[in-house]
Amino acid sequence: MRALILGGTGEARALAKKLVDAGWFVTSSLAGRVSEPKLPVGSVRIGGFGGPAGLAKWLISDATEVIIDATHPFAEKISESAAEAARATGLPLIALHRPAWEQQKGDNWIEVGSMEEAVRVVADRFSSPFLTIGRQQLAAFAGDSNGRYLIRCVEKPPPPLPKNRKVVLSRGPYDVAGERKIMRDYAVDCVVTKNSGGAATYAKIEAARDLRKPVVMVQRPKLPGADIAIVATDVDEAYNAVIRRG
Template sequence: MKNILILGGTADARNLAGKFAARHAVTLSLAGRTENPVAQGVPVRVGGFGGAQGLATYLAENRIDLLIDATHPYAARISANAAAAARLAGVPAIALRRPAWERQPGDRWTPVDSAAEAVRLLGARARKVFLALGRQELLPFEAAPQHSYLIRSVDPVEPPLSVPHAVYVLARGPFSEADDRALLETQGIDAIVSKNSGGQATYGKIAAARALGIEVFLIGRPHLPDMPSGAGVDEVLALADHAPGFRKRGE
């Protein structure tokens, strides 16, 4: 039995932890940004490590045999720290990197580099905008109070945005295309701002926007460090069996 640390916060990480737990000792690390995370089914560590050096120390002190980065595709700082910590500690590391969504016929995508660029490109005319973003990315939209915003999040947005028109919906995915289409139509949405998260759990809004002809401002993915990676849980499981030094360290 080997010691595995999974950096999580995603459904993929939770599924991966469950698969590994049948054969290994697994700890799932959560950043702690969600107030009421889904039950994980394995031992959980909540909170940061203190950068790459802090994570490297944790890996050494807890005799971790394999580090898996299964964080959100936009958690660039955590991914960079994971890669650096693995090198410092001499621990093999792999990543779960789900593919980005690909443009389909009928999509009205406007690529942007950031939420701030999306704010600028939304324009001066008042629009009804669905902000499909984390709480940390919402603040730039206070600079465009002419728009009406629909904000869906797992936890309440505190404090609320300083804008005159905002509707808050508390919900946890996955979200179906049918449900998201009903939401967009009910709220009269004519623009969406979203990250290109990939996967199926939040793809409903993208498919619904295509069907309704709604413009989507899609924030591009950040650069992530190079490391062996799989596109899904099964690929990561296969990679783990062949991670350099993994078998040797665990035996």
């Protein structure tokens, strides 16, 4: 049995291992945005397919039997391609879509629908934001010459960037004590993040709650292909869905 897993998330790696251990031939496709990604077991493919048509062509040539979209919840383009390729080929699509974070007692979230809205909120209300949004959308904040930004990402971000900034390079998972320390050390007055869900980076939400820091929370987009996908919220659920359709 052959499966394609799209995504370099921790859940994608865990699912790849379970399927390989069960005797499946698994190809994991990574976007290639990080120079030294954590690699899953099985076959690994790095780089795009050339859009939905290219992905559909690859699926047919590989004799893939199941498509698994285990990408980051904000990776809309590849999720859209997966859905279109599933429609074109008739292959089953499993979406491993971890639940979003939910606001808890003590949280002070400012929920926004886009990164552009987050930029406006930060510029209007805060002076020392902590950006934990990855590298791809940092340019949206580059026009703010007044704010003093703390930016954390895995690898050095490309310009343009905010004028007044401190860039910290590190890779999660993080712990609450460490997140409290960095927020205190840099005197941040808000945290800006995407509602990615999962445990690996949730410590910043807990630390912000402990320190009573507001969180500008960018809400996740609607899951592309939700009308045709079998949606699983964790690795075991996704594994069972794959096995049933294998």
